[in-house]
Amino acid sequence: MLEVKDLHVTIEDKVILKGLNLTINAGEVHAIMGPNGAGKSTLSAVIAGKDGYEVTQGTILFEGQDVLEMEIEERARAGLLLGFQYPIEIPGVKNIYLLKAALNAQRAARGEGEIPAPEFMKLVREKSAEMKMDPSFLQRAVNEGFSGGEKKRNEILQMLILQPKLAMLDEIDSGLDIDAMKVVADGVNSLRNADRAILLVTHYQRLLNHIVPDHVHVLVDGRIVKSGGKELALELEDRGYDWVLEESVA
Amino acid sequence: MSAAERFLQRLTARRADDPSWVAARRQAGAARFEAMGFPTRRDEHWKYTDVRRIAEGDFALATDAAFDTTRFDEQRLDIDAYRLVLVDGRFSPALSELDGLPAGVSVEPLSQALEANHESVGGSLGRLAGVDFSPFTALNTAFADEGAVIRLAAGTVVDKPIYLLMLSRADAEPVMSHPRVLIEAGARAEATVIEHYSGEPEAANFTNVVTEVLLDRGAIIDHYKLQEAALTDLHVASIHVDQGRDSHFNSYNLNLGGALVRTDLVTDLNAEGAEAAYNGLFFVQGRQHVDNHTLVNHNAPRTFSNENYKGVLDDRSRGVFNGKVFVKKDAQQIEAYQNNANLLLSDRAEIDTKPELVIYADDVKCSHGATTGQLDEEAVYALRSRGIDEPMARALLTLAFVGEVMDKVGLNVIAERVERAVAGRLPERFNLAELVETAEAIQET
The missing domain is CATH 1.20.1180 (Udp N-acetylglucosamine O-acyltransferase; Domain 2)
Structure with missing residues (x-):
């Protein structure tokens, strides 16, 4: 589904990714772990198309399409969605406007008509209940005055409604207490199916107790230096990252 | 011949049957206008607004109030209200609906009020908007023979909005109108008044309106000015408000239309507890020019004002915001807040914004701010x-x-x-x- 080959990325002349390779197939959950500054967030941001990153070498293919040639909104409509580490507040734009405009944009890209209002209402009510969000959240401006946990739940709500093919979640666990973590993890787990892939970017292992990955990758200094199964995450939790780095240099 | 003289030539033979006090006032307005002439950009109050398009124009006076009824239905607000309609400054009885006004409330065209020569109208008209305020108020005073007079007896609460609709027609020759609106709210009276400027999209007329609002103790007036004139219309307005103790004046100044638009809004908070809220919005595009000058005078202690103006400017449009708050020496414990935020949608749009605070009292809460930017x-x-x-x-x-x-x-x-x-x-x-x-x-x- 996603194929990243030899990806080199710089931000303002600073080299962040130095030849990253990653393949994700439908149905898989991948976790990218690594120390701060290794380039974890850069990877998902580049795939989603955020400004300010320069790809100097390499390719990203999503279902055979060249992602780097696609506009930000085209990537989202094709099914590539990024849940932000720090979701921003958008004063005055109601959640419900965002959800409906986004869903209809996606449908239009597939050649479908706008979603009928009753169907949309049923969908958002159902999904916000799953995320334990009061329906009044839908009327509020996107993330405005939301707590950290509410913002993260709102990111997952968007995923539940937009049903991406590849859901990328950047540090979705940061700033969550244990209850909120459970709600968020349940939401993400409900997205798991044979046709969808999930990419988790995380610093800590604890998220992976709730969302068990199929593959764990360690990203150090712009490269994936080690890959393994879910047990790799536990090992990292015990031993830190230094041993992986030493192993990779050796 | 100066532009001012040329404009005043149109005055002759108009309303020969004016009561003497009206005739005297007209003469004073004409004399003052002739002496001042049209403002130029050398004048501090008109620094960013060039009125040559008005001064160099040749505007007749409309002689009738006919208006296409289909267009009328398109233009008017769909609202249950007491409605008074002017077309190019002429009163239209056919389009107006003033039946069923509650006891203690009168809404009448200015021409009728002048004909009846009400003493109260004579006493109040021009009290707030003197001929010295600006050349345009002087010009209005010289010409005004139509408009609306709204009087609310003490304690009356008007059940429906009072809706003044001023329509502009696309006639063979451009016309000017100088409507005059007087609102007198007695103690504890409450009303919503809408001034709505609209018309035919091809209209290219000059409207010069003056509104005076007097609020007695405890009165509450919501005043809407919805300006949706044709994109070729020229529009100058001044609104003058005098507030008594514990009165509330809420202004909604919404500007979407017009080629050249200037609005002055002046409120005098004259007694304790008086409160004014200024809400403003302008959305301009093409080569539209909209200028808002606001002034709040805190003349008494414990008075309150809160102003929030927002502008959206696209294409090569131009906006001006000049908001002044003046606090008198003994006006202690007042609160005054002002904010102006502008959004530029194009590199070629331009806004000049100038918030001003002049404070002579020492125990006050005031803040002001202006921001201009692009979308986040x-x-x-x-x-x-x-x-x-x-x-x-x-x-x-x-x-x-x-x-x-x-x-x-x-x-x-x-x-x-x-x-x-x-x-x-x-x-x-x-x-x-x-x-x-x-x-x-x-x-x-």
Whole structure:
């Protein structure tokens, strides 16, 4: 589904990714772990198309399409969605406007008509209940005055409604207490199916107790230096990252 | 011959049957206007607004008030209200609906009030808007023979809005009108008054309106000025408000239309507890020019003012905001807040903003601020990252910016009309009405 080959990325002349390779197939959950500054967030941001990153070498293919040639909104409509580490507040734009405009944009890209209002209402009510969000959240401006946990739940709500093919979640666990973590993890787990892939970017292992990955990758200094199964995450939790780095240099 | 003399030539033979005090006032206005002439950009108050398009124009006076009824139905607000309609400054009995006014409330065209020669009208008219205020108030004073006089007896609460609709026609030759509006609210009287400027899209007329509002103790007036004149119309207005103890004046100054628009809004808070709220919005594009000058005079202790003006400027449009708050020496414990935020949608649009605070008292709470910027690119990205295309993302954010003022608007029919107008200037694929409907439907269930 996603194929990243030899990806080199710089931000303002600073080299962040130095030849990253990653393949994700439908149905898989991948976790990218690594120390701060290794380039974890850069990877998902580049795939989603955020400004300010320069790809100097390499390719990203999503279902055979060249992602780097696609506009930000085209990537989202094709099914590539990024849940932000720090979701921003958008004063005055109601959640419900965002959800409906986004869903209809996606449908239009597939050649479908706008979603009928009753169907949309049923969908958002159902999904916000799953995320334990009061329906009044839908009327509020996107993330405005939301707590950290509410913002993260709102990111997952968007995923539940937009049903991406590849859901990328950047540090979705940061700033969550244990209850909120459970709600968020349940939401993400409900997205798991044979046709969808999930990419988790995380610093800590604890998220992976709730969302068990199929593959764990360690990203150090712009490269994936080690890959393994879910047990790799536990090992990292015990031993830190230094041993992986030493192993990779050796 | 000067431009002022040329304008005044149109005065001859008009209303020979004026009561003597009206005739005297007209002469004073004409004399003052002739002496001052049209303002130029050397004048501090007109530094950013060039009125040559008015001064160099040749405007006749309309002689009738005929208006196409289909167009009338398109232009008017769909609202249950007491309605008084002027067409190019002439009163239209046919389009007006003033039946069933509650006891203690009178709404009449100025011509009738002058004919009846009410003493109260004579006493109040011109009390707030003297001929020295600006050349345009002097010009209005010279010409004004039509408009509206609204009087509310003490304690009356008007059940429906009072709706003044001023229509501008696309006639063979451009015309000018100088409507005069007088609102006198007795103690504890309450009313909503709408001044709505609209008309035929091809109209290229000059409207020069003066509104005076007097609020006695405890009176509450919501004043809407919805200016949707043709994009070729020239529009100058001044609104003068005098507030007594514990009175509330809430202004909604909403500007969408006009080629050249200047509005002056002046409030005198003359007794304790008086409170003024100024809510303003302008959305301009093409080569539109909109100038808002506001002034709040805190003349008494414990008076309050809160001002929030927002502007959206596209293409090569130009905006001016000059907001002044003046606090007298003994006006202690007042609160005055002012904010002006502008959004530039184009590199070639321009705004000149000048907030001014002049404070002579020492125990006050005041703040003011002005910001001008573009849309938040982070927010544009956040919306695009969900699949919303860029024009739509920008439309949503522009609407959100406008929405902050519209949230304060109590009359839904006006809020919706403005939001629709704003949305209508944004890409048409943006199906705002549908989104709003869905949001409302979800809220109700």
